[in-house]
Amino acid sequence: MSRKVTIRDVANEAKVSIATVSRVLNNKCAVRPKTRNTILQAVEKLGYKYENRVTEIPEPGMTVPEEGTAQLFYHKVMEESNIIIVNIPTMSNPFYSKIIDGIHASAEMHSLSVVFTSIDINEKNVDAFIRLTDHLKAIGLIVLNSFSYSTLSILTSHLPVVQCCEYYDNPSASYVGINDYTATETAINYLLSMGRKKISLVNGPLEFRYAQNRLAAYQSVMDSANIEVPASWIIQLPELNHDLAFTSIVQVLSSPNPPDCFFAVSDSLAAAAIKAAQYCNLRVPSDILVIGFDNTEISQLATPSITTIKQPRYQLGYLACELLVEKIADPHSEIKRVKLPTELIIRESTTSERISME
CATH class of the missing domain: 3.40.50.2300 (Response regulator)
Incomplete structure (x- = not known):
């Protein structure tokens, strides 16, 4: 059984991008006549077929194969846009x-x-x-x-x-992302490997799934390590705001049972943790360990530079x-x-x- 011809095959045959083939087949924009003809000839040569097709009337000056050798089909779509x-x-x-x-x-x-x-x-x-x-x-x-x-x-x-x-x-939408849960496990386990147990989470708005997943991973790792987490160690911010994080972290560090580590869900919040520690006359990393997330420029420019989870x-x-x-x-x-x-x-x-x- 022969393999079904795809739009990628047409693009490769015509030596153009898939998007250009799509624009021609959808009759959606002005493509140079030479390129258009090359794509149509590739469609004919490969016998490419696709659904929702209607016969198209050639535009003035457009060269098409002789009648009977091929039919030109196009999707019914809105006017062209790129x-x-x-x-x-x-x-x-x-x-x-x-x-x-x-x-x-x-x-x-x-x-x-x-x-x-x-x-x-x-x-x-x-x-x-x-x-x-x-x-x-x-x-x-x-x-x-x-x-x-x-x-x-x-x-x-x-x-x-x-x-x-x-x-x-979702069955209708592709996605590209990271595994927030696994990344958080890596960060918390690293802090545990350093002999620290009093780990605080500086988290973002829970309306975001990354914040939900990082909170769940943090709680799971701490629970598996049999570490009881006071409510004050979970700093739940309504937005990723440096100043708000600084104030909240200073308050936690001034409490009767302060943490000695901070895992922040962004490098900006990690920078706020370092600033808060210094404000409280604590040294990083000897007194307080800090891990951020994202590997943005802030993580390298901060003093000290920030250990972080690198996202691609x-x-x-x-x-x-x-x-x-x-x-x-x-x-x-x-x-x-x-x-x-x-x-x-x-x-x-x-x-x-x-x-x-x-």
Whole structure:
């Protein structure tokens, strides 16, 4: 039985990107006549077939095979656009900078334009957001924000969606992220291996799944080590705010039973922990150990430099866009669930030696 011809085969035959093939087959934009003809000839040569097809009337000046040798088919779609939307919680968090760079790199390779929005999408405004995507004639959406499963299902019924960092196992949306639970286990177990037991968690908003998973992992490891965790050791912040974290950590360090370690869910919060320790006349790392998360520039610029969990941020963004391009090109392509590896980078906030595992 012969293998089914895919849109990737057509792209390889025509020596163009999958997105370019999709734009021609969807009759969605102005593609150079020479490129268009090359793609159509590849379609004919390979016998590529796809669903939801209607006969297309050739445009003026367009060269097509002689009648009877092939038929040209195109998806029924809205007018052309090369715009994808990226929904991001905030542009001010340095964590997202490398992810944005990765998205831009992939989008540029596929001749896509990127529009960023920090709209908090929920059941009340999802219809308005969909109208926005229609107004922009967007052909796909990458979401880094947190919202409900039902909201995600509504979005995926309207246009191709890929989840990045924050994700559900949704049958209609691929995702790329990390294993927050395993990464947290690595960090807490490292602190335990250093002989410390009084470990505090500085966590982000629980509306985000990363915060839920990191809290669950922290509690599980501490429970397995038979360590009782006072409520004050779990610092639950309403937002990733350095000043708010500093104030909260100073309060915990001034309590009758202060911790001697902090695991913070971002490097910015870890920097706040170091500042709070110094404010309380404690030394890092001799008195207090600190681990951050993300391996942003802050982790290297802080004094002392911060031990942190490295996320492959650029790769997360790049792969998210690649998965979206694949879904745009072939709406019936399989849903992919990708978790990229993390790494514990050891720096001065947990050891007096100037070493790094990078």
